[in-house]
Amino acid sequence: MKLCRFNIDRLGVVEGAMVIDVTPALELLPNCSYPLPRHDLFIEHLEEVKARARELMATAPRLPIDSVSLGSPVANPGKIMAAPVNYTKHLEEAREHAAIHHNNRIEEIRRVGLFLKANSSLVGAGEGVYIRHPGRRNDHEAELVVVIGKRARDLSREAAMACIAGYCSGLDMTTRGPEERSLRKSIDTYSVLGPWLVTSDELTNPHEIDFSLAVNGEIRQRANTRDLVLGIVDLLVLASSFYTLEPGDVLFTGTPEGVGPVVPGDVIVTDFAGIGRMTVAVHGARTG
Numbered sequence: 496m497k498l499c500r501f502n503i504d505r506l507g508v509v510e511g512a513m514v515i516d517v518t519p520a521l522e523l524l525p526n527c528s529y530p531l532p533r534h535d536l537f538i539e540h541l542e543e544v545k546a547r548a549r550e551l552m553a554t555a556p557r558l559p560i561d562s563v564s565l566g567s568p569v570a571n572p573g574k575i576m577a578a579p580v581n582y583t584k585h586l587e588e589a590r591e592h593a594a595i596h597h598n599n600r601i602e603e604i605r606r607v608g609l610f611l612k613a614n615s616s617l618v619g620a621g622e623g624v625y626i627r628h629p630g631r632r633n634d635h636e637a638e639l640v641v642v643i644g645k646r647a648r649d650l651s652r653e654a655a656m657a658c659i660a661g662y663c664s665g666l667d668m669t670t671r672g673p674e675e676r677s678l679r680k681s682i683d684t685y686s687v688l689g690p691w692l693v694t695s696d697e698l699t700n701p702h703e704i705d706f707s708l709a710v711n712g713e714i715r716q717r718a719n720t721r722d723l724v725l726g727i728v729d730l731l732v733l734a735s736s737f738y739t740l741e742p743g744d745v746l747f748t749g750t751p752e753g754v755g756p757v758v759p760g761d762v763i764v765t766d767f768a769g770i771g772r773m774t775v776a777v778h779g780a781r782t783g
């Protein structure tokens with residue numbers, strides 16, 4: 496099933512070019528009082544929500560997907576984990592062009608591990624990216640994103656895939672410079688998730704996904720997830736050996752070669768096989 500959040504507080508099932516409004520399915524989520532849980536309730540109760548959504552679909556309103564504004568498919572992730580340089584060719588590219596990483600020492604992901612992006616950087620495709628420091632280089636990074644479905648720590652390789660709720664495409668936007676990754680990649684709107692969540696029962700082989708990213712119609716990145724240095728199982732084993740994974744946590748799996756700058760006015764389109772196309776506008780500095 497493809498599930499989207501749209502028009503701020505609506506839940507939809509995506510079928511072809513239409514979105515079916517199944518928002519009443521969210522009524523089965525528990526009401527919470529302060530202190531609020533530090534994980535995403537929609538993802539925690541995903542199976543029940545899906546079952547209710549299926550019941551509602553027959554009579555629910557249908558809208559053209561182009562007429563809605565898509566929010567992040569996960570509203571409240573407990574954490575946004577991300578893999579640095581995790582495709583062999585991107586590693587070579589980064590080493591060749593030290594300017595891409597501002598002469599930071601490029602290290603193997605096996606030594607560097609993972610990093611976190613601020614939750615406040617998260618947006619959906621419909622919100623777009625707002626360039627915060629237009630005088631600096633701001634790069635696109637297209638990445639497959641894994642959404643965690645179950646609480647897990649110290650995962651074995653055998654158990655890893657069963658903790659996945661589904662997949663999204665993502666943009667790990669980056670301001671280049673000497674600062675720590677987590678600072679440069681945590682600017683408001685610099686984590687784009689979407690266009691919707693494809694549940695793991697529908698997307699059963701994330702290990703061989705063809706994907707591409709284009710800017711203003713020009714292809715900049717084209718790769719397949721089979722070329723990940725650390726694959727999805729490796730990443731989940733690594734992440735769960737440091738963090739407890741919670742429902743709704745998201746994991747950006749790393750970007751392939753072809754990263755490049757974007758400026759206000761650009762339009763980024765990602766296309767992931769089995770997920771779909773995501774269109775993201777790049778805006779100038781946000782006012783107010």
Ligand code: MN
Nearest residue numbers: 636667749750
């Ligand atoms: Mn990245």
